[in-house]
Amino acid sequence: MGKNKLTKRQKVEAVQGFMFISPWMIGFIVFAAGPVIASLVLSFCKWDILTPVQFVGLKNYVKMTNDPLIKKSLTNTLYYASAAIPLGMVGALSTALLLNQKLKGMRLFRTLFYVPSVTAGVATLLLWMLIFNPELGLLNRALRHQIPFTHIPFIADPPKWLGDPHWAMPALIIMALWGVGGGMLIYLAGLQGIPEELYEASLLDGANARQKFWYVTIPLLSPTIFFNLIMSIIGSFQVFNAAFIMTGGGPMDATRFYVLYLFQNAFQYFRMGYASAMAWLLFIIILILTLIQFKIAPKWVHYQ
């Protein structure tokens, strides 16, 4: 065979190709690769911007093992992830299944369910802060409402939500569930991609609804589920806005998410080195979790 030398034409095309992707390449070096290396180096240093950089070796990492807030913030984040991810996926999938029927008005409902996802931002966080207000909020007002025909309130003393260390995290999880619309759309698209013939074939085999679900729907939906799972994992480890705006990490560090603590270390306590070390720990954790998912994937994800 021998080496293929590029023809002049191919050389020209190669150069042009590189020029097309040059914006990304520059961006990659300046905003991705460079900073990644820099933050790794920073994680071995102590720096508060006001004083010069100091190399301290592994001290940041050692300090992390002794820092009770690191443990607490990791626990909080895992608590949130282990609740929000499964609940979110089940919720999104259920609504998608519900909407996957050929009835009139499904488009309208799909739009309505998706609206909360679209509006995600500071405005809706403020709305939910008010909803969770123990005295004036919508949620507690509904809970205190009297069961019809009795004078007994549903729940007389509802939790203080964002003001109670035990209920702050559940409150954030409830709020996350309100936004299942995004995941729902993805599942809906996936469901609609499943060919009818497979369902018919299963009917011929005598399958009932439950078996159809587990042996046709789920396997064929598995790539979508897998994608959603990876995205959810990455997303749940990055919860910041809600914690920063609604609770500031409290009460009693109940909602001090890892990424919030990282931000505070960098931009409030001025510990750039320590925050960089925290960022690398986050990176490694997410990497490990995603690699695990990729490893397990062949066992349950079916590609057509």
Next chain:
Amino acid sequence: MKKLLTYLAIVIIFVPLVRWVAKPKVRQEYTKDGKVIIEWYNYSTPEFLKLYTDYLVPEFEASHPDIKIRLNSSLGDTGYDAKLLTLIAGKIPPDIVHITQQNFPFYAVKGIFLDLNPVIARDKSFNLNDYFGPVMDGMRFQGKLLGLPSDFSTIALVYNKRMFDKYHVPYPDKNWDWDKFLWAAKKLTRDTDGDGVIDQFGFVNINSYNRWPAWVWMNGGDILSPDMKKCLLDKPESIEGLKFYIDLSTKYHVAPMGAQTLGQSYQEMFMTEHAAMIADARYAYKTFAKGMSFPWDIAPMPKGKQRVTTFIWGGNSILRSTKHPREAWEFLKFLSGKEGALLNVRAGNAFPAYKKVAMSDLVLKSPLSPPHDKVFLDAIEYGRQAPFPPQFTEFNQAMTKFDGCYLGYTPVDQICRQFTKDVNAAISGEVW
């Protein structure tokens, strides 16, 4: 032709774009007519900013025609640190920053403030004795003087005379001790509308580092050793003192716990007559001026085994990075000196650190002053500042554990011991 036009269009768009992108944001050091610009960074809210722009700045600029003052504010104290950091990091630092006893240690350790000792030595017109000693000491760190205080206040007991009269409780006075205090608070805590829920409290014990240390000290305990090498909050006297303060709400129920405040701040509770007594600083007069419909007065804090109270202060420091130290010093003197003091009084900023104005009738006989206003001033004789070690961040983090005590979730002695352990660990390490 078309190609030429396209190229021309690209250049016309591209060049100004690149210029805009490449333009760095720099700080103006001089005005167009050569005046030096001094930038003063503070956390004043819009109403204060207005006071400054209407009164403070014009007065200074009138007497110092070659200096122009520019105000930069973080509009409230959240985000103050983050903004200062970005200003300094972004190479657009201010010249003077407003600082309080709360965040002073954090910045002092980082060495970003200008040492004023040599500056004062050179300036014959400035006299340190014009200021209250303890307050000035608050701005000393490792032998350097890192700023000048502009205002301060001790903490004293503010009480509602009408409520005391209504329930026939004698007014607080300098003979009050903790038992008398508790007895009075109990008598003033009531369920006024009979719905089974207490809606009026004798006292409000807020979780503030400007309040609870006094109770620890009064009982003979302490928080940090004088050399800041050891945390002393696990000593029995310390725990006992703090416990009494927290028990006021969790055990004796003479102060509200959490939701019992109905979302009101402690000052709002006092002003709406839901609390008979609060421990506050003279800065509160500003808030009280908004309308108190009942007679009220000041008394010293109840005496424990000894008489101690905390004081808080605000001041200003010059950043070492300033390019105009001389002009900055002029403004600093102004802010803390007689003129600044008078403006402080007008703004209702408690006591100026400048003695002459603080002790004048202007302050003590102001229209806002209740009969015993002087108690605040006299209290400086037994006033102490709540201490901070250089390992400020860990110290603050350890303190958040007390939130649980005030909510009744965790016992005080346990948290005190945990706090001591955490702080000792932090103090023995370097500043991080």
Next chain:
Amino acid sequence: MVNGRLRKTTDPRVRFWRNLKTALTYLVLIGLSCVFLIPFFWMLSTSLTEASKVIVRDREWIPHPFMWSNYYKALTVLPFQLFLKNTLIITICCIIGQTLSASLVAFGFSRMRFPGRNVLFIMVLSTMMLPVQVTQIPTFVIFTHLRWIDTLKPLIVPAFFGGGAFFIFLLRQFFMTIPSELEDAAKIDGCSSLGIYWNVALPLSKPALATVAIFSFMGHWNDFMGPLIYIQSMENKTLALGLNSFRSLHGTEYHLLMAASISVLLPVLIIFFCAQKYFVQGIVLSGIKG
């Protein structure tokens, strides 16, 4: 034969159960819709309530009277027009930047051949795994050296350098579906690669570009953490930051808070309802190809 539609049947029993199932489905759907949408109605109701009534415990749902003045007050207490201006500048520039550069890069990856193309593309994808915190601090330092702190530049300029791995990926998928005959025809006409990009690929990918534009809009309109780090002075704040400042300065004036929030939400809702198609399409594209 069965073609996916419900078999028409006259068997009354089957019809009965089928109708019941349909009715139940609608019931559940309506119930869920209520749950999803009630917060918005309550938001509206709060924004139109009088100041004194807002702190009443169980106030009525429909306020009497409608305090439209709340909106005026809420939007003038802080300079919302400045916030809007800044947000618009950032959003529009980023939409242009991201669509332009992501499509350029995607075109390069999909239709041009050069050594290392596949390896480089895997690198593009790998950046999606990178948590933003790892690059945040050094990027911040870069911008401090450039003296771009407290300007809108750190939030705009990066959009022109690739536009983000996700959009590159999306557009590349789309470009790969363009038949090569069209490209060959253009080449015969003497078109350069840039010309093919501009005259062939872009016009054909309008739906995908619309999706990119829409998602770029959503991302930047609501962006909070980015402006939080870089913007400090009130004049440069965005709507998201402005709302947060509103919360810290007037957080207990719930009626004003909700009025301001609704005002910020409105543009997003309007664009959503007008361009629903592209939203759904975008999600679908990303999910399927993922």
